[in-house]
Amino acid sequence: MASQHRRILTTLTATAALAALGLLTACSGGAAGSGDTGEFGFAAPEQKADSSITVWVDAAREPLAKAFVTANPDTPVKIETYDGNSGGSDSFKTKMALFDQSGSGWPDVVFSTQTNDASWASKETNGTQAFAAPLNKGLLDDDFLDGFSAGANDPMTLDDTVYGLRNDLAPVVLWYNQALLTEFGYEAPATWQDYEALSDKLAAEHPGYILGSVGDSFAGTYIYYWGAQAPIFQLEGDTFTSDFSDEHTTEMTKLLDHMVANGTLVQDSVFSADFVSKYADKLVATPGPAWYAGALFQNKDSLNNDPGEIGAADPLYWDGEEKVTGNVGGGVWYASSHSANYAAVKEFMEFVIGSDDAATLASGLPAYTDTADTWLAAQSESGFFAGDFTSALSTAGSSVWDGWGFPDFSPETAYAKVIVPGLAAGKTIADLSDDWQSEMKNEAQVQGYTVK
Numbered sequence: 001m002a003s004q005h006r007r008i009l010t011t012l013t014a015t016a017a018l019a020a021l022g023l024l025t026a027c028s029g030g031a032a033g034s035g036d037t038g039e040f041g042f043a044a045p046e047q048k049a050d051s052s053i054t055v056w057v058d059a060a061r062e063p064l065a066k067a068f069v070t071a072n073p074d075t076p077v078k079i080e081t082y083d084g085n086s087g088g089s090d091s092f093k094t095k096m097a098l099f100d101q102s103g104s105g106w107p108d109v110v111f112s113t114q115t116n117d118a119s120w121a122s123k124e125t126n127g128t129q130a131f132a133a134p135l136n137k138g139l140l141d142d143d144f145l146d147g148f149s150a151g152a153n154d155p156m157t158l159d160d161t162v163y164g165l166r167n168d169l170a171p172v173v174l175w176y177n178q179a180l181l182t183e184f185g186y187e188a189p190a191t192w193q194d195y196e197a198l199s200d201k202l203a204a205e206h207p208g209y210i211l212g213s214v215g216d217s218f219a220g221t222y223i224y225y226w227g228a229q230a231p232i233f234q235l236e237g238d239t240f241t242s243d244f245s246d247e248h249t250t251e252m253t254k255l256l257d258h259m260v261a262n263g264t265l266v267q268d269s270v271f272s273a274d275f276v277s278k279y280a281d282k283l284v285a286t287p288g289p290a291w292y293a294g295a296l297f298q299n300k301d302s303l304n305n306d307p308g309e310i311g312a313a314d315p316l317y318w319d320g321e322e323k324v325t326g327n328v329g330g331g332v333w334y335a336s337s338h339s340a341n342y343a344a345v346k347e348f349m350e351f352v353i354g355s356d357d358a359a360t361l362a363s364g365l366p367a368y369t370d371t372a373d374t375w376l377a378a379q380s381e382s383g384f385f386a387g388d389f390t391s392a393l394s395t396a397g398s399s400v401w402d403g404w405g406f407p408d409f410s411p412e413t414a415y416a417k418v419i420v421p422g423l424a425a426g427k428t429i430a431d432l433s434d435d436w437q438s439e440m441k442n443e444a445q446v447q448g449y450t451v452k
Contacts, residue, residue: 072347108341147354174285241451
């Protein structure tokens with residue numbers, strides 16, 4: 001079993017390499033400590049062993065931060081919760097810019113749900129040292145850094161400098177309710193075409209049952225369009241492109257509009273109380289990230305499925321084409337270049353990445369190999385998931401499509417601004433595609449990218 005677990009972590013696919021390449025070009029120069037040769041590889045503040053560190057986390061990571069406090073009572077830590085930069089809110093970047101202006105107030109460690117923050121956090125801003133501290137120049141040990149799955153930290157690595165640590169991998173698999181499939185006499189779909197065909201069958205024979213949601217900005221962008229190989233969010237050097245005429249894009253748009261029309265794709269957020277109350281026992285299958293395991297299916301405050309009810313299958317793909325998938329986040333831990341207590345920062349980051357608590361409290365596939373092995377073994381031994389859970393995550397983890405870009409803004413904001421309200425008003429995604437594309441291009445221009 002251990003060897004099978006490790007196969008999951010052998011690669012994050014060329015996506016990470018593409019991300020690193022894009023970020024390298026967009027973010028060159030001005031990084032914290034460029035030209036410095038201090039103990040940590042940059043101009044660190046004077047260190048004070050008794051200085052308290054402030055840690056910013058989202059609600060999902062708060063229990064892990066509290067576990068650190070329990071395990072390390074002599075380390076002074078202040079925990080603050082924020083939105084985790086979720087949905088491409090840009091709250092992380094905005095708040096750091098305010099601290100840059102005032103010259104104080106930066107947290108020592110920040111968790112972000114986004115994987116593209118290194119594109120701005122590694123750059124000097126208005127003469128202020130870049131927020132993100134280099135982690136592989138003396139702050140963290142090489143032996144520890146070598147423990148990550150291959151490519152996991154590539155999106156946060158610029159000019160061979162690591163600026164962030166990946167919390168978890170988030171490839172998209174197909175989640176299915178085995179109990180409902182058996183009751184209805186259906187097979188789990190293997191391709192996008194199967195998925196659409198099943199939607200028509202389900203709508204006709206069991207109206208009210210569903211195959212997913214387009215109500216979350218991450219779903220429409222990362223799950224469906226990234227997984228469909230739709231080239232709507234690409235970065236080459238400092239040039240951003242968004243192609244809505246490509247067949248992969250138009251076919252996914254047709255599929256989504258078709259399934260919204262027949263009622264098998266809903267507009268409720270999967271994290272909303274309405275979704276839980278209306279669809280907890282009516283979700284037959286849905287593509288979704290690895291972290292749905294703990295965030296939805298094993299969560300007593302969410303769908304709270306029974307053991308043996310939910311299974312994970314290989315990702316959906318276009319029939320006759322490359323078997324690839326999308327990726328939804330995979331959070332990142334950043335250390336501040338302004339911290340006065342790197343001993344505590346190091347202790348904290350190693351704990352949230354590699355401790356037993358990091359495995360126990362993980363909702364999805366950890367990016368650190370030993371932690372992932374522990375988590376996967378626990379999932380297998382629990383018997384909670386039907387089917388070959390480990391194999392499905394292994395397949396997904398090694399097949400993320402490498403055509404997606406990592407500029408320093410998120411595709412989620414344009415989807416939330418244009419698509420979500422448009423669908424609520426009765427329009428189709430096809431109706432809204434031009435406005436959606438224009439919004440992303442406008443965001444790219446605002447961020448200083450050349451737009452094609």
